[in-house]
Every structure is written in structure tokens, then in C-alpha cells.
Amino acid sequence: MTLISAPRIGIAGITGRLGTLCAEEAGSALAGGLSRTADASRNITTDPATLAKSCDVVIDVSHATTVPAHAAAFAQAGCAWVLGTTGLDRGAQDAVNAAAQHIPVLQAANFSPALTLFLELARQLGAGLPDYDAEILEVHHRQKLDAPSGTALAIGRAVAEGRGVAFEDVARTDQNGLRPEGAIGFASLRGGQIVGEHDLVLMAADEQITLSHRALDRRVFARGALLAAKWLAGRQAGLYTMADALKH
Numbered sequence: 177m178t179l180i181s182a183p184r185i186g187i188a189g190i191t192g193r194l195g196t197l198c199a200e201e202a203g204s205a206l207a208g209g210l211s212r213t214a215d216a217s218r219n220i221t222t223d224p225a226t227l228a229k230s231c232d233v234v235i236d237v238s239h240a241t242t243v244p245a246h247a248a249a250f251a252q253a254g255c256a257w258v259l260g261t262t263g264l265d266r267g268a269q270d271a272v273n274a275a276a277q278h279i280p281v282l283q284a285a286n287f288s289p290a291l292t293l294f295l296e297l298a299r300q301l302g303a304g305l306p307d308y309d310a311e312i313l314e315v316h317h318r319q320k321l322d323a324p325s326g327t328a329l330a331i332g333r334a335v336a337e338g339r340g341v342a343f344e345d346v347a348r349t350d351q352n353g354l355r356p357e358g359a360i361g362f363a364s365l366r367g368g369q370i371v372g373e374h375d376l377v378l379m380a381a382d383e384q385i386t387l388s389h390r391a392l393d394r395r396v397f398a399r400g401a402l403l404a405a406k407w408l409a410g411r412q413a414g415l416y417t418m419a420d421a422l423k424h
């Protein structure tokens with residue numbers, strides 16, 4: 177493994193809300209971008225293989241449907257992949273896992289340092305309060321496409337992991353009917369320009385605890401993505417988390 181001190185960074189989804197900020201944060205390390213509309217003047221291509229050839233690492237904040245093609249192209253080129261896109265289906269996640277056999281992949285639904293620590297606290301709360309009703313509320317801007325948010329799902333997975341249960345067995349996105357014992361529930365609100373809010377609430381008959389995170393500026397994600405990219409470039413193949421990047 178040879179870590180790269182000044183990696184060339186590409187951005188998939190470079191024209192988007194987060195991609196634009198990532199490009200700004202990358203500064204002179206920016207090698208190019210990926211979009212559905214090419215722009216040679218900015219080294220923006222429509223072809224993931226072409227982008228991968230000019231980069232050491234790609235920050236991917238685009239759309240879930242692009243994930244299988246990106247996985248194949250980046251793995252083929254040997255380019256590291258920081259994946260922040262959310263809303264992946266099973267097939268897309270399988271493609272990520274397969275790519276991680278060949279290249280370093282850091283997958284994080286949320287690049288914020290505080291939210292990364294939130295996941296650890298959620299794991300502890302899940303383990304320490306196994307019988308409390310766990311509910312996760314997330315609020316985002318009106319343009320967001322996926323629900324529940326990737327972060328909300330990651331929080332739910334952390335609680336389930338703390339409880340030693342399979343997330344798929346306890347996740348509850350439809351609130352109709354009697355609340356099953358041990359369920360982890362989700363609720364989503366969409367409106368305005370809310371950057372991203374997440375609450376984990378654990379409730380018993382006689383007390384309740386809430387863990388809250390508020391992203392106040394989308395740039396927190398862009399800064400985290402850059403930190404992740406610089407940490408990942410040149411590492412061994414494998415699937416890494418934001419916690420890995422923050423603790424080294």
C-alpha cells in the first residue's frame with residue numbers, strides 16, 4: 177500500500193448541490209468531474225471510465241442509479257471511490273461490495289464528523305436500552321429524492337447492531353398497525369431548504385432520551401468528503417467507513 181500525499185480528485189455529481197461544494201473544497205486537487213452533460217472546459221465527462229483514468233480517487237455524490245456503472249468503471253481503472261450517494265437498492269449495494277474486493281471504497285451516508293460519532297452513540301444506546309422503542313426522525317430540503325435518508329437508515333442499523341438483531345427484521349417504515357415489539361421506526365419530513373436533521377428517540381413508559389444532529393451548512397459534508405478522499409487514496413482494497421478515516 178502506498179498512500180498518495182496529494183491525490184488527484186474527481187467528482188461524480190459535480191453539478192449538484194453537494195458536488196459543487198466538493199469541487200470548491202478540492203481546489204487545485206480537482207482533476208475533473210462526471211455529469212450527464214459534458215463540459216471539456218472544466219474536464220467534465222459523461223464517461224466514468226474516462227474520469228477514473230485521470231484521478232486517484234473519485235468522490236461520488238450523484239444518483240443511486242449510477243452506482244453499478246460507477247462500481248464497474250472505478251474497479252476496472254483501480255481508482256479509489258468515496259461513495260456518499262444514498263438511496264441504493266440491494267443490487268447497487270452488491271455492486272459496491274464487489275468493487276471493494278478490487279479497490280478501496282469508503283461508503284458513508286453522511287460525511288459529517290459529528291454524525292459519524294452519533295452512529296457510535298446510537299450503537300451504545302441500542303445495546304444499553306434494548307427494550308426501549310426506537311424511532312428515527314429525519315428532515316430534509318424539498319429536493320431530496322430518497323426516504324428514509326441514508327443517514328436515518330445508518331442510525332437504524334447502528335441501533336440494531338447494538339441490539340444484536342438483523343436490521344431487516346426490525347425496520348419499520350410503514351407506521352400502520354400496532355407497533356411490533358423491538359421495531360425500529362422511521363419518519364421523514366420534506367420541505368424548504370433544511371440541510372439535514374436527524375433525531376434518534378428511545379422511549380420507555382417512564383423516560384425517554386433523544387439524540388439530535390443538525391447539519392447547519394452543507395459544506396460540512398463537502399469538507400468531510402475531502403478528508404475521506406485524501407485518507408482513502410492509495411489504500412488497500414476494502415470497504416471503509418467515515419469512522420475509519422476520522423480515527424487514523
Ligand SMILES: NC(=O)C1=CN([C@@H]2O[C@H](COP(=O)(O)OP(=O)(O)OC[C@H]3O[C@@H](n4cnc5c(N)ncnc54)[C@H](OP(=O)(O)O)[C@@H]3O)[C@@H](O)[C@H]2O)C=CC1
Pocket residue numbers: 188189190191192193194195210211212213237238239240241242259260261262263284285286287288326397
Ligand atoms: N454522504 C453525505 O454526507 C451526503 C450525501 N448526499 C447524497 O448525495 C447525493 C446527491 O445529493 P445532492 O447534491 O443534494 O443532489 P443533486 O440532485 O443536487 O446532485 C446530484 C447530481 O447527480 C447527477 N445525476 C446523475 N444521474 C442522475 C439522475 N439519474 N438523476 C438525478 N441526478 C443525476 C446530476 O448532475 P447532472 O444533471 O449534471 O448529470 C445532479 O446534479 C444524494 O444521494 C444525497 O443523498 C447529500 C448530502 C450529504
Ligand SMILES: O=C(O)C1=N[C@H](C(=O)O)C[C@H](O)C1
Pocket residue numbers: 262285286316320321324325326327328371372373
Ligand atoms: O440529500 C441530502 O441532502 C442529504 N443526504 C444524506 C442522507 O440521505 O442521509 C446526508 C444528509 O442528511 C443530507
